[in-house]
Amino acid sequence: MIYLFFVKHYSTVWIYCSFSTVCILEQNFDGIILICQSYEQLPDELECLKAPLQDYSAVDCCVGEEISLTKIRNVTLATKLNKIRNKTNALLFLLLCSLVFDFSACLYQCNLVIFLCHQPLEVREHKSSPHKVAVLGIWVKNQAQGEAVTELATALESGRLVYRDIGGSDPERMAAPRVAEYVQAVFKDSPVTVTVVSNLNTLEKEYPCLAAVNRCANTVPRHQARVIKLLYCGEGPIQQTLMVVGKGITYDTGGADIKAGGIMAGMHRDKCGSAAVAGFFQILAKLKPKHLKVVGAMAMVRNSVGSDCYVADELVVSRAGRRIRVGNTDAEGRMVMVDLLCEMKEQALKEVSPQLFTIATLTGHAIRAMGPHYSIIMDNGAAQRSGNALQWQKAGEVLGDLFEVSTIRREDYEFHKGKSEYEEILQSNNLPSSATPRGHQTPAAFLIMASGLDKHGVDSDKPLPYSHIDIAGSSGPFPGVPTGAPILAMATKYLEL
Structure with missing residues (x-):
């Protein structure tokens, strides 16, 4: 299942800077995108997310069945991710994927999320901001994993960008x-x-x-x-x-x-x-x-x-x-x-x-x-x-x-x-x-x-x-x-x- 949760502030992560440069930064994120089978399986490092997810699942019967969005720490969200992208400029998202690290799955999920952030060529040429999302971070436990995933995901998405253009x-x-x-x-x-x-x-x-x-x-x-x-x-x-x-x-x-x-x-x-x-x-x-x-x-x-x-x-x-x-x-x-x-x-x-x-x-x-x-x-x-x-x-x-x-x-x-x-x-x-x-x-x-x-x-x-x-x-x-x-x-x- 795919869960999307948005929150201000998180820890040191791997970052896509404008989808090209990879670095390690302390970053305040506008939102978190969490991809997992069940929030009950979250590791200790993400224990802080369990309570809000449990509270939200009590009032939303669709949690666990489809994409879900919730509001944490007073971040105002639209009902769909594309509405959020279209209404808000230069958002910063942190992607939490493959909690038990699997390289192929993590790469797939990265490209899935980046794909959602695509800005058509004609729009890019007529707007001051070339991207809907300014920074996309990836949460991983291992630096080498982060480097490998970001290098490949960036390369693959650059190919799809040319294709879509x-x-x-x-x-x-x-x-x-x-x-x-x-x-x-x-x-x-x-x-x-x-x-x-x-x-x-x-x-x-x-x-x-x-x-x-x-x-x-x-x-x-x-x-x-x-x-x-x-x-x-x-x-x-x-x-x-x-x-x-x-x-x-x-x-x-x-x-x-x-x-x-x-x-x-x-x-x-x-x-x-x-x-x-x-x-x-x-x-x-x-x-x-x-x-x-x-x-x-x-x-x-x-x-x-x-x-x-x-x-x-x-x-x-x-x-x-x-x-x-x-x-x-x-x-x-x-x-x-x-x-x-x-x-x-x-x-x-x-x-x-x-x-x-x-x-x-x-x-x-x-x-x-x-x-x-x-x-x-x-x-x-x-x-x-x-x-x-x-x-x-x-x-x-x-x-x-x-x-x-x-x-x-x-x-x-x-x-x-x-x-x-x-x-x-x-x-x-x-x-x-x-x-x-x-x-x-x-x-x-x-x-x-x-x-x-x-x-x-x-x-x-x-x-x-x-x-x-x-x-x-x-x-x-x-x-x-x-x-x-x-x-x-x-x-x-x-x-x-």
Whole structure:
């Protein structure tokens, strides 16, 4: 159960100063946030809290069942934490978590509380105070524990902050050129190298499927596409190479297959796959893991509608040389990623122990199949043989970044085979994914086929492990704040948290 209690004055604690600098300070706190199973289990050091909690539980039957707030020493509180944050500037909170110290649980609880303190980018840019909470302290008995938790929690939250800035901001504030500027600023003077591709001729030559989606938006300079490439190389000999492509649709009108009936609202969130790529690189920049190389690509494109938009029935030849028939312009996410995935495939053949990924808010079917709150991961044969998807699922359990596992089947590949001699591959049928059987699995098969990864399966001389991750259900509610999925699971799995 989670109990939140607020009180003035407490002892020496570990502090987050503006979510970045860690130090030991004597601090007068505006409130205490207590996370535990039962206040009866409080240790001797917190004996002073037992009496107020017992008194409060006598008048509030919800204590022990849900989040509870109480008033101690005349601290005036609103009924909900978010109301307190919004009405009061520069609050100082002390977090009491994991009374019997468990590192993973403490890290999870820290990130949960910091997440509640998030201030959206547009708000930060128009208010004098960049944070809702000025200082967050963590109560621990051991200095080394405090240092380790604060370092990791700060790094993880910095990644989620980047994710939320890109993924949650409106389609003009985070139009593709401005995303590129933001990413360049974030990684200035860091171990991450950033390269931005903006030239239309280069986009058309190297990424023809992406260029087709960009064709309409390209007539508006502030909406023109960007491919943002990120590179991190850890110290020492490289033992593993991660290669990640993110879907970054800055706004999805549906294109010529326009989204109707009011379902276009919220489509600025269709860039959360690319936001996850940037967020993960921010964690890498903070923690600097050794022996790891990570290559990232953010496909930042607006799927606009107009006289120059790409349309169903068009034939587009992918970077891998596959003739693709467009079936539905609202299936643009797979189009903007497929050539970048092909480029990653080409590079992967030269890398040490490569693993390829695509991350996207790709299908409504993902939500229909698994419900909200869950990411879905699907392995190709080479990744499945190593148990990759199950490892991701296990890693996600550690910090509450939850996964369901799906399987790519033969009929998914059959679904995307060309239906006439004109095309080799059908991009999509003309139905929404949510109305299509296996609507979240078939796009993974398309990405494999259209990128040429089907030539690198388990029966090839050079098999390449690849996984597709659909975060349509887990990326966060709208209206609401993006969650940061799946970067906590990624960090847990590959950075050995």
